[in-house]
Amino acid sequence: MEVNEVFEKVKNLFVEELGIDAEKVTMEAKLEEDLEIDSLGIVEVVMAFEDEFGIEIDDEELTDVGTVGQAVNLLHSKL
Amino acid sequence: MKTALITGGSRGIGKAIAIELGKSFNVAVGYSSSKEAGEEVVEEIMKSNGTATAIEINVTSTESVENAFVAIEKEYGGIDVLVNNAGIAKDNILPRLKEDEWDEVINTNLSGSFRTSQRAIKHMMKSKWGRIIYISSIVGLAGNQGQTNYAASKAGLVGLSKSIAKEMGSRNITSNVIAPGYIDTDMTSFLTDEQKDNILDKLSIKRIGKPEDIANIVSFLASDESEYITGQVISIDGGIT
Numbered sequence: 001m002e003v004n005e006v007f008e009k010v011k012n013l014f015v016e017e018l019g020i021d022a023e024k025v026t027m028e029a030k031l032e033e034d035l036e037i038d039s040l041g042i043v044e045v046v047m048a049f050e051d052e053f054g055i056e057i058d059d060e061e062l063t064d065v066g067t068v069g070q071a072v073n074l075l076h077s078k079l
Numbered sequence: 080m081k082t083a084l085i086t087g088g089s090r091g092i093g094k095a096i097a098i099e100l101g102k103s104f105n106v107a108v109g110y111s112s113s114k115e116a117g118e119e120v121v122e123e124i125m126k127s128n129g130t131a132t133a134i135e136i137n138v139t140s141t142e143s144v145e146n147a148f149v150a151i152e153k154e155y156g157g158i159d160v161l162v163n164n165a166g167i168a169k170d171n172i173l174p175r176l177k178e179d180e181w182d183e184v185i186n187t188n189l190s191g192s193f194r195t196s197q198r199a200i201k202h203m204m205k206s207k208w209g210r211i212i213y214i215s216s217i218v219g220l221a222g223n224q225g226q227t228n229y230a231a232s233k234a235g236l237v238g239l240s241k242s243i244a245k246e247m248g249s250r251n252i253t254s255n256v257i258a259p260g261y262i263d264t265d266m267t268s269f270l271t272d273e274q275k276d277n278i279l280d281k282l283s284i285k286r287i288g289k290p291e292d293i294a295n296i297v298s299f300l301a302s303d304e305s306e307y308i309t310g311q312v313i314s315i316d317g318g319i320t
Binding site: 040 | 247
């Protein structure tokens with residue numbers, strides 16, 4: 001799967017699971033500051049990623065994920 | 080219509096809860112050993128025009144919990160109300176208590192509730208609504224001779240519930256504990272008349288509790304009206320504590 005395909009799927013999950021405006025979801029957007037996702041929201045997103053992509057994400061892998069782009073790259077590397 | 084799962088729903092307090100919740104929810108009556116007893120409860124709910132299914136769920140097994148949830152989700156969608164009622168007692172004074180007896184009681188009463196709660200929370204987070212209710216015991220708050228394992232398991236539910244209340248409050252998921260006192264069920268049938276008289280002496284309301292006394296409050300906690308109550312322990316004990 002190409003990076004931009006992963007991004008589109010990720011964007012859909014943000015919009016559908018968390019009700020975030022699609023325009024706000026860019027590769028540069030910061031999860032907490034720009035998208036205003038709280039810690040529980042991050043967990044919801046991760047659970048949604050796991051379901052959507054059929055992968056498991058360890059908590060340690062998430063420590064460096066602060067933006068949508070970093071999440072997309074992590075997912076892309078695991079597919 | 081929302082769906083409720085009651086573990087240990089085929090007998091005693093769990094049965095009364097299942098029947099009461101059957102008035103306003105689809106009910107999954109969880110049983111571990113007696114399918115027949117579970118189906119009797121289902122019949123009773125259906126007689127009053129409710130919707131119910133008996134479902135095997137052994138809370139000591141993650142696999143059994145998973146299978147039960149999948150079956151319920153297939154039939155009704157996700158579980159919105161989880162009543163953790165399944166519990167066992169293996170009483171013995173501490174010097175005589177075997178480690179097996181400790182482990183079994185903790186594994187069923189406390190770890191079993193962890194397994195069901197963790198599994199249930201995913202759907203509740205998604206739907207941004209949920210009710211988790213733990214049936215603990217006044218013994219978990221006050222202790223009791225011969226019940227170190229049982230009391231510890233029931234006290235553990237308080238910490239579990241209060242933490243879930245804090246973690247999940249922002250998603251409109253509430254978590255509360257009911258602490259029943261002496262209720263007339265199989266679990267208290269071993270009491271001698273003398274012991275019963277002693278208990279009656281200490282009660283403000285001069286009767287042993289009925290399972291329905293618990294079921295009525297569970298029904299309220301499961302409703303929309305209780306949305307501002309979370310992280311609480313409600314003793315229903317006729318005033319013994």
